[in-house]
Amino acid sequence: MAEVRIAPQPIRRADRARQVADVLRHQIHGGAYGDGLPGEPELAAEFVVSRNIIREALAALQDEGLIHRGPRVGTHVAQHKFDHGLDVLLGLQETFDGQEVRNEVRAAATISAPPSVARRLLLEPGAPVVFIERLRYLGDLPLSLDQTYLVPDIGAAVLAHPLETNDLFPLIEQISGQPLGAASLALEAIPADRHSATILQLPGGAALLMLERLTTLADGRPVDLEYIRMRGDRVTMRGNLTRSTP
Incomplete structure (x- = not known):
């Protein structure tokens, strides 16, 4: 041939x-x-x-x-991006250790779980969950808008702590008495809706990184479901991958 x-x-x-x-x-x-x-x-x-x-x-x-x-x-x-690793399960304050991270708590309440949230957290439909929304700053820069759903027993105890200065992950470990185990995540780029763009001080339609993360305790129990809108112009997601046999 x-x-x-x-x-x-x-x-x-x-x-x-x-x-x-x-x-x-x-x-x-x-x-x-x-x-x-x-x-x-x-x-x-x-x-x-x-x-x-x-x-x-x-x-x-x-x-x-x-x-x-x-x-x-x-x-x-004109600007440098911050590296955010994908290899280790860390909160924002743990990720940027040594830099000023602060939170503006926009909502913190017990609500009825939406069906998809209840399913992911292995709860009955309509079961109570703790919902927390935070605008998170790195220095004076708004970096992300985080929506968090916590299982009710842990979430109720979390609400007793000052959320302006605390990452949720250490609080969950402290309250549950066991370490976090793992998380499944999905990452995609989405255009910023007008409301989110205003909060994050971005032009409308600018690119956001949308991170969905379901975190479990070491015993495998899911406890924390997050939807995080992160400024794509300020963060680079980095990780190390190992080739596996297809």
Whole structure:
């Protein structure tokens, strides 16, 4: 059988600019360019592309709000993202240990569990659950809007603690007398609805990371179901994966 050779296709300029932007974005998130990005000629030489491609890549990063550019001042990083690991079960305050995390408690009450919530927490339909909504800040920056459903026995005890300064995970472990075991999670990108965008100080339609997380105790009992809207422009989710046999 004759060998079929496929002729290489030229890479379009827009595709090449996107490739450059992806590499630069990764380097910026890794802490590079503290003194500012190199000039267009240096970047063009580094990536072996034209200066027009570099301009397109930088324009994309500027549109994301990641860099700012100006005449005679060059190109500088406008903001850095925070790394949020997916390998270990930690609360926000535990994740960003050493940084100021505070909570604005928007709701904290016992309600009847919606059917899907009752099912996930292995409760009877309409059973009471404790609902907590918090706007969570990292420093002065609103970072996430968290909606939490807790099983009633643990949730009632949680409400007796100051939620403005406490992560829920340590409280659950303290109240239950056993460590948390594991969590199942789903992560997707969604456009911010107008109400959430206002609360999180984002333009309407901006991208949010929606995290659904069901957490169990060490004995396997589900106790905490969360729906977390997190600012995608401030957080990078990171994890380490191990190849398993398909």
